[in-house]
Each structure stands twice: as C-alpha cells, then as structure tokens.
Amino acid sequence: MKQQTSLLYLLIFSIFSSWSYGQMHDYDYKRELSGISETWHKIVLSDEVFGKASKDLLDLRIYGVKDDGKIIEVPYLLLTTRDQNISKKVTFETLNVSENENGYYFTFKIPTSKPVNHIDLDFAQENFDWRVTLEGSQDQQEWFKIVEDQRILSIRNTQTDFQFTELDFASAKYQYFRLLAKSEQQPDLKNASITQNEDVKGKKRNYQLKRYRVKENIRTQQTEIDVELKMPVRVSEIKLKVSDDFDYYRSMAIKYLTDSVKTEKGWHYNYRIFTRDNLNSLEENTFTFPDVTAQRLKIIIDNQDNQPLNIEEIQVQGPFKEMIARFTEEATYFLTYGNQDASSPYYDIQRFDNKIPEDLSILELGNEQTISKQKSKTASPLFENQSWLWIVMALIIGVLGWFSFRMMKKG
Structure with a gap:
C-alpha cells in the first residue's frame, strides 16, 4: 500500500x-x-x-x-x-524683521556651523512679483552677498496656481543670513526652510530624435509637438529649450503613444499622459516622471491668448535598467x-x-x-x-x- x-x-x-x-x-x-x-x-x-x-x-x-x-x-x-536628492534640514531662528528705503529685511540665525545651499520661502500673499537679495555674516557687522536681485513669484487665480520662491546657491557657512525683499507692501513670511541639498546624479541615456514636428492649433490656442524616437526606449525625462527672451508661463502636458487603431477615416492614435506641468521662464524646463517604454511622444502647450513659443531644442533621456541576479x-x-x-x-x-x-x-x-x-x-x-x-x-x-x-x- x-x-x-x-x-x-x-x-x-x-x-x-x-x-x-x-x-x-x-x-x-x-x-x-x-x-x-x-x-x-x-x-x-x-x-x-x-x-x-x-x-x-x-x-x-x-x-x-x-x-x-x-x-x-x-x-x-x-x-x-535615477537622480537622487538628499536634503538635510538645518535648524534656525528668525531674529527680526525690519524695513528701510531699500525694502524689507528678514534676519535668520543658524546656531550650528553646518553649510547650507537652499532656502524655501512661504509667504501669506498669494500674488506677488518681487526681487530678493540674500547676504551672509558672522557678526552682523560685515555682510557678504550670496544671491543678488533674484526674482520670486506667486500667481494664483482660477486658471493658474504657481509659485517660485526657492533660492539655490553655492554652499555657504555663516551664522547669520539676511534676506532683503524689494516690495511696496510688507511681505508676510509665514515659514522658511533652510537646507543643505545634495544632488546625486544617476546614469542616464540620451536618446536621439528621429524627427519632431511643431504644429500651431489656432482653434484650441495650443502648440502641438510630435516627437518620434528611433526605437522604443525607457523614457523618464524631457527637457525643452525655448529661444524667446521674454517672460512666459504656460501649462502643458506630455503624452506617449500607447497603441493605434486603423479606422475607415485612417489611423487613430491613443495617447496616455506622462505628466502635466508648467513651462516657464523662471527655471530650467526639465520634466521628470516614472520611466515607461515609449517611441512616439506628444507635447501640448496651452498658449491661451499669448503668442506661441519658439521651441529651439528637445532632449529626451531615460535611466539605465539593471538586473542584479544570483547564480548558484x-x-x-x-x-x-x-x-x-x-x-x-x-x-x-x-x-x-x-x-x-x-x-x-x-x-x-x-x-x-x-x-x-x-x-x-x-x-x-x-x-x-x-x-x-x-x-x-x-x-x-x-x-x-x-x-x-x-x-x-x-x-
């Protein structure tokens, strides 16, 4: 049995x-x-x-x-x-807020000797366009310029919600930092964050474009950019270079082709959105998102009543994909x-x-x-x-x- x-x-x-x-x-x-x-x-x-x-x-x-x-x-x-950003917060205290004919001053004291390279500002005002200068000192007697006449901006209305209130600079080690905001009204600083940021660059692949075509849709007031790569690859970053030298702020969407269907009227292409973001003149227009396999991309820029932007260059990048395997x-x-x-x-x-x-x-x-x-x-x-x-x-x-x-x- x-x-x-x-x-x-x-x-x-x-x-x-x-x-x-x-x-x-x-x-x-x-x-x-x-x-x-x-x-x-x-x-x-x-x-x-x-x-x-x-x-x-x-x-x-x-x-x-x-x-x-x-x-x-x-x-x-x-x-x-992929790129990694390591951020270390630094404790500080706000000593005073003052003003003179130059503008409004905010003085911060850092009790440690740690270097910093980034300040993030949060104001109560929802709409403003100011210029700021950042200085450093060890004794509040002699001040040294770190950032001079940088623009910070906030726009909030029914169509737009945008803020650019961050200061990036070379690592500086001072006990005191003084921020000057040139404004006609007193800025209401709700909060500030002072950090030491370290960017660890990951290995990337730069992909050559097979072709790209820019089309202005007058009816929808949009710029449509069709991008085709040489083969399907893993895409995680797109950089747009605009040649115009005037200020601009445009909402935009980046899509990738998922499939296509042949109909009686021709081919119908189905796209899925990578990311929605803003194209603006205040910072580098680099857009990152989780990597996905794609060969054909579509970039749509909402111009509203503004003149279309001149896109001078498009860069597409992706990460390396590595397998770590065990053989026994x-x-x-x-x-x-x-x-x-x-x-x-x-x-x-x-x-x-x-x-x-x-x-x-x-x-x-x-x-x-x-x-x-x-x-x-x-x-x-x-x-x-x-x-x-x-x-x-x-x-x-x-x-x-x-x-x-x-x-x-x-x-």
Whole structure:
C-alpha cells in the first residue's frame, strides 16, 4: 500500500515538474548570458530589449538550462538609475524683521556651523512679483552677498496656481543670513526652510530624435509637438529649450503613444499622459516622471491668448535598467522576455537586498534569439494538452480517495 501511494505522489511531482520545465516557451525571445564567474552579477538591459518586452517589464526572466535538460529560474532585482536628492534640514531662528528705503529685511540665525545651499520661502500673499537679495555674516557687522536681485513669484487665480520662491546657491557657512525683499507692501513670511541639498546624479541615456514636428492649433490656442524616437526606449525625462527672451508661463502636458487603431477615416492614435506641468521662464524646463517604454511622444502647450513659443531644442533621456541576479548552479543561462501576460515575479532576495555585494561584474548579453514554440520530443511535457492533465489529476485523486477509504474500512 505504501509503495503504491509513493508511486502516485511521484507521478504527481513528475507531471508538475515537466509542466514547469516548459516555462521558457512562454516567452518569445532570449539572449544568452556570458561571463558568469561568481554568485552575484549585474546585467545592464540594452535598448533593443524594451521594444519587445512588456510595457511594465514584468516579463523579464533569467533561466538556466542544465546538462540534463532541467530548467532552473534565477532570482533577480530590477534597479533603475535615477537622480537622487538628499536634503538635510538645518535648524534656525528668525531674529527680526525690519524695513528701510531699500525694502524689507528678514534676519535668520543658524546656531550650528553646518553649510547650507537652499532656502524655501512661504509667504501669506498669494500674488506677488518681487526681487530678493540674500547676504551672509558672522557678526552682523560685515555682510557678504550670496544671491543678488533674484526674482520670486506667486500667481494664483482660477486658471493658474504657481509659485517660485526657492533660492539655490553655492554652499555657504555663516551664522547669520539676511534676506532683503524689494516690495511696496510688507511681505508676510509665514515659514522658511533652510537646507543643505545634495544632488546625486544617476546614469542616464540620451536618446536621439528621429524627427519632431511643431504644429500651431489656432482653434484650441495650443502648440502641438510630435516627437518620434528611433526605437522604443525607457523614457523618464524631457527637457525643452525655448529661444524667446521674454517672460512666459504656460501649462502643458506630455503624452506617449500607447497603441493605434486603423479606422475607415485612417489611423487613430491613443495617447496616455506622462505628466502635466508648467513651462516657464523662471527655471530650467526639465520634466521628470516614472520611466515607461515609449517611441512616439506628444507635447501640448496651452498658449491661451499669448503668442506661441519658439521651441529651439528637445532632449529626451531615460535611466539605465539593471538586473542584479544570483547564480548558484552551473548551467547555460538566458535572459528571456516577450510575454505580455506575464505577472510580476517574487523572489526571496527582495527581502535581503542589504546582503548583495556592491561591486558586481557585468554580464554580456548575447544576440537576440527567437524561442521556438515547437518543443522537442526529449524536452516535451508529459501531457501536451492540459485537458488530459486535469483528467489524470481527477483519476489520481479518485484512486487516492479509494485507497484512503479501504484503509479506514480495514481500521
């Protein structure tokens, strides 16, 4: 009896094992990985992968084929190299608020010797356009200019809600800071934040444009810019350079093409919004958003009653996507992709990322190969048709139930 039961469990295990061995055939493409010499390695995904992988990259898998034909799956972490901003707040106290013929002064005291390079101002007034100067001193006797005649601005109405009230400057180490606001009315400073900001630049890819076309829609009072890249890539940042030297503030939207449908009237293109933001003359017009695979982009600028802006240059950038993988067995390994129905994998190493070594050698990605859907006889699953699998499973359950009933009856 025990031998028969053991054989049945072995049969069940064999069915599911052979079923899982065929999982590589669920994907359309593979690239061989070479250079494996240690347990941990890094794989930098090439741009050519993104156009054939799923949009959210959930179908990325690493499989190893052993000498006996057994297929094993390799755990990995997918990382994105993006810019990081590290901000450290500095405590301070406001000493006094005063005024003279030059304007209104706000004096801050920093009790520590830490350097700062950023001040964020929050005023009660909702609409203003002022010029400010920032100075530093160690004894409040001799003052040194840090920022001179910088414009700060706030616009709030039914159509616009915009503020530009931040001061960025080279790191300065003073005990006292004095802000001069040149205004006809007294500024009501509700709050201020003084910090030391450090920008850690992540690695980026600069993508060449295949073409871009600017169209002025007179009916909607909008500028429409169609951008096409050479291939589908991961896009996370767009920079617009405007050649006009006058002040401007325009709301805008950046979209990417998701799919297209051919109708009787021609092709209909469906776009999804990357981000909504404001194009303005006060700061660099760089727009960032979570990376997504895209080849065709559309930028829409709302001009309202203003003259259209002259877009001099468009830059498109994206992050590097890196896989950190753990190899524990000898095998021939492949990166596979190309399955729009794949779900996100879950691996134990996600909970132990602090144990991954920092310096990892990079594996080489081989040429793309199409995975044949016709399985060879030696590697084919035990049951090609899943209907037969469920029939056999029902029979096995029935036989197990019959044996269990006999054992209970004998007992």
